[in-house]
Amino acid sequence: MADMALDSYSKVQIGVDYYPEHWDESMWETDIKLMKETGVKVVRVAEFAWSRLEPSDGSFDFAWLDRALDLFHAYGIQIVIGTPTATPPRWLTSAHPDVLPVLAGGGVFHPGVRGHRCYNSASLQQYGSRIIEALARRYSGHPAVIGWQTDNEFSMLDCHCDSCNLAFRSWVQKKYGTLEQVNSEWGTVVWSGEYSAWEELTVPYGGSPFQNPSLLLDFQRFQWDAVIAYQKTQTEVLRAICPRHFITHNFHSYPQRLDMHGLAEALDVAAFDYYPNPSPQKQATAPYSGALSLDLTRGIKRRGFWIMEQLSGPPGCWFPMWRTPYPGLIRAYAWQAIARGADTVVHFRWRSAAAGAEQFWHGLIDHSNVPGRRFAEFARLCGEVNALAPLLEGTRVISRAAILYSHEQLAALRIQPQAEGLDYYENIKQYHRALTKLGIGCDVIDWRQPLEGYKLVIVPSLYLHDEEAAQLLESFATGGGTVILTSRSGVKNMNNICVMQPLPGLFSHAAGITVEEYDPVGGEVHSLRSAEDLRYKCSQWCDILRLQGAEPVAWYADDFFAGAPAVTMNRFGAGKVYYIGTQPEENYWLKLLGDAARDTGLTPVPELPDGVQAFTRTGEQGELLFLLNLSRTAQTVGLDKAYRSALSGSLRTGAARLEAYDIEILQAEDGSPQEG
Template sequence: MKIGVDYYPEQWDRALWKADSDLMAKIGVKLVRIGEFAWSKLEPRDGQFDFQWLDEAISTFSRHAIGIVLCTPTSCPPLWMYETYPDIVQVGADGRRIQTGIRGHRCLNAPMFLYYAKRITEQLARRYANNPAIAAWQIDNEIEAYPCTCETCRGLFRDWLIDKYDTLENINAAFGNSVWSGEYSDIAQIKPPTSYPRAWQNPALCLDFARFSSDTAVKFVSDMAQIIKRENPRAKVTTNTFFCENTPDFYKLFSMLDFTSYDNYPPVRISGDDNNPNSHAFELDFMRGLKQRNFWVMEQLSGATGSWAPMGPTPKPGQIKGYAMQAMAHGADTVMHFRWRTANKGAEMFWHGLLDHSNVPSRRFKEFAELCREASKLSVIETTELVSDVAILYSPENDWAFRIQPQTEGFNYLEQLRYFHAAFTRYGTNVDIISPTADLSKYKAVVAPAMYVYDKASAENIYRYVIKGGTLIMTNRSGVKDQCNNCIMEPLPTVYREMIGAEVKEYDPIGNTEQTIADFAGNKFTCRQWCDILEVTTARAYAEYKDSFYAGSAAVTMNRYCSGVTYYVGTICNMDFYESFAGNIMKQTGIPRLKDLPRGVEVTTRTNGLDDYIFFFNNSEEEADITLPKAMYSIIDGGERETLTLKPFGMDIVRK
């Protein structure tokens, strides 16, 4: 297990490089990430390259056997490029070029930007791709599906649509352009969505533009990766990502890359609201599920954050180490902290790193050094992975479509995934978050929340899973739209109706109004936001509404279909419902449960096929006592343990 840091040699005097590398080596840092914002230093003028400083920086760290993650600097083109080629700047939805002056202004389709991006990547690859100090490559930085509306992007979007639909008539039909007299009579009339709110615009156009923008980001990353691979086919290439406003299709983004990388900034304030799951365990399981493999954290919380917003609170004692270990518990094999030194110039000077402006090692730095020492004990789990009994399906197209047309006050697609994730992990089971088209056969239970936009391959995959004996959970707003983001003219949940054994005879978007449901055992739970009023055909009611004109109607159903079982949750509830429901599902499917875990304690298991290693993480501000089912050996402290006492944000790992 490797701990690393993000470092910016171009921002610091050379005299610091040696001192920093010496200190890194002393405390056990194994990797540094460099270069993602350094284009103006690497190419100060058009065609004039300066790699001497980078050679020196790499040598400074590699003499300590500290590996290098080398980044391509294409996120920040030099100002000379913007001045010479102003058309490389993105154009916003309002038709105006965005202002330069920070970062990420470039259009990924602009011909001259692509020329220079490929050239600088080729120069770096030829010089360093076979350098033994280079442990991995990162393409660009936190790339998004930028919704650029420049003339180049408009033309490529039109080409993309013609490739997909073949004719203008087919585009008109797919978009439903007879509404509001929107029919195209010439391809030049096709334009990306404007700066009007998305919900006011054609939802089919908006969804296809989201797909196109994502494909643009995927193609750019893939092209840059291929340049590096041409120089060294064995080079390990990735890109770092996060949940952003313009989230690309992560499955496609990482499909051509060697591993997934994530920028992990868990919240340091612990919510006391049980209905607000805020653990980054969800994000970590999400990233592991993108390739269904272990991943890296390319940026990890190191201090108080503050650039785009006022500074947040500083991490509490235990959080620097605890949240890095939490990432490892969910499949991160490498965790790199952002950043080694807090910047003393520029917009990010208050996004704190490990060394503060004082240049004196602080509490956080000492905790990071302790993390490095502890990680060195974990070689035994380097070949382990997480094996899960439960999967939750995430669809980028559903995510985009819900953003285009919000359903009701408070409704959030990812929130439904989070609720189910928090409920199942509450019992100490591993959970994978995966694509709706992934192999489902190994899972004892699969949750498919809000399968809003119909996808033939996904629907067939889900049916196949249930037919062969799987246990499936679906939720409200499933089967609503066709592939073009138009409503399907059938009773909901349309294509899933037979498998669910019930129909939505009416729905009530209640927003933040609260109502009550009661399950088969008489337990009552609060529901809100959405109420599907269900009429059962072959299904049975698992829970019924107690309020409104539909009191007594089914809210949650269970249906036996072929060899499997399908549950349908027609509303959105508070957390206590999901915990009760998940517990029942686990009991019915034989998934092992850990009972009576203290609130905030998270449990995951990594295995190498012979030995299982159980991670107990106390993600709370209170000390937690845990009684183990039998005496187990602690990897952290050594020795047999029958009970564990975890300090706030503390972790122990035991061999089962």
């Protein structure tokens, strides 16, 4: 990829989403001039505009977009174009109904909304490639255009149309070769589910949860591959015609059922649509869930990312409106995204829609058409980011702790829920929240990724597993790393078939334990006893552990398994492997992860108040420490040394007071980076 393309997506800047086709053309220049004056650097356009770009079959109208892009260029604002395939026009769906997905119950995903497109539709691929090629040829040389967004917010459709049925059958044939192998690998002998002819093998019509779990998991894998293949039809066109432009996609609403890492292989940079909930009732969770979303997005490509849609006002439309952002919230959450590795933050949207389903998904300017408090806060943010951009350029997030994330585990554990309250992603939130409260930087990466550079790795519920996964963790521990395994690991092979060996399966050797018995306690609250004789609550699951070389760290304190080990630590090579047989409360995670971090040389930030987060970005000029108060009350954070404020230039020592939704960006006076 050309250096110019790299520069265009790695700049630290603020942008907005804008829909010129929604507004009278007489408004455009006034809007764009105000964007320029406010400090907006980049704008996304056209991701839903197919019917305006191609009003009828083969009849293109780019003149309006030409005029809009020329205006943006005249004011020095750069453009990302969204391919408009998330909203096929009515002329296309009427002439080619195979474009529309068929739901599990047989109903059709009708037009007039968005996302009404089957990824396996030959018509969608044909007409989608045609409009993308026409757009690419039109704007490959336009001086304002720097990149492309594929489609919009890909998601799993669970389409059961004829095209998907045939494609799924072909996918299974390619994977397994023979029906005999399918019957063997899926265990179809159960309930007389064996296939005797390929025509009998179909998508799981009706979507019944009682169907074969191996079939259901492979149906999801088929869909992951279908979305990846569909996006490839777009990226290949864009690469061929626009080699100097970058390509991204906007992921959304984690946990996503998609294979985000597979989708991102064809992208230059990952993007995320970030809508933190401003409700006071979400205060205890939203800042931490948001931090996880940002770390997960950074982990998709293991480098800086974009926010393609950032909260600008109260969302609402097909659900009651949320609370309006509290003063400071818009600015603080944008800086949180930058602190966690976002280079560009694009706010949704410039102005609130006057028509359509998203009329009350508020933008920066309300229906009054008069910029108000939120807009003034956004303008302040633009000024700060533009002023600090030279300092931020080239900085990145460097973490020594990681959580291994797997869309396959997410899928398998949803197909067969293990216990009341045991939720793969919700449990990850708890581990990640503890690390965030400790001020320990954390990457969230695909479970198959190399682990060089990390000291501490948390491995949530590797329910599906194989030799490769076991070897990866064993090698990491042998080399001196600390691994934290959790319950429901090593249960099945990769075809979703239970492994007939003591749990945690292939991880038993490194963990130094086996599971004698387990109790799916669900929502019942049980008790843990630590080595210091402190008591902690636990729930969801209780593995009763047999020691086979490991040392007990905590024990159950009640029920028939009182006194049995619940948490263990095994010395393995130069490293350590912990096994957590239950789901402890947050206070226990804070203690365990704090102790493990210090043991590996990572330094927690002492006594971060609730709602306050500390993140770092590191570059040639040293480390930038971001302190963010994502709460409605003033907070004070102790400082371990003298810092210079990048925002004000003032010297900060002893402690930093942060008002509600205030932030501070600090450089150590000696400029030396700190590890943690």
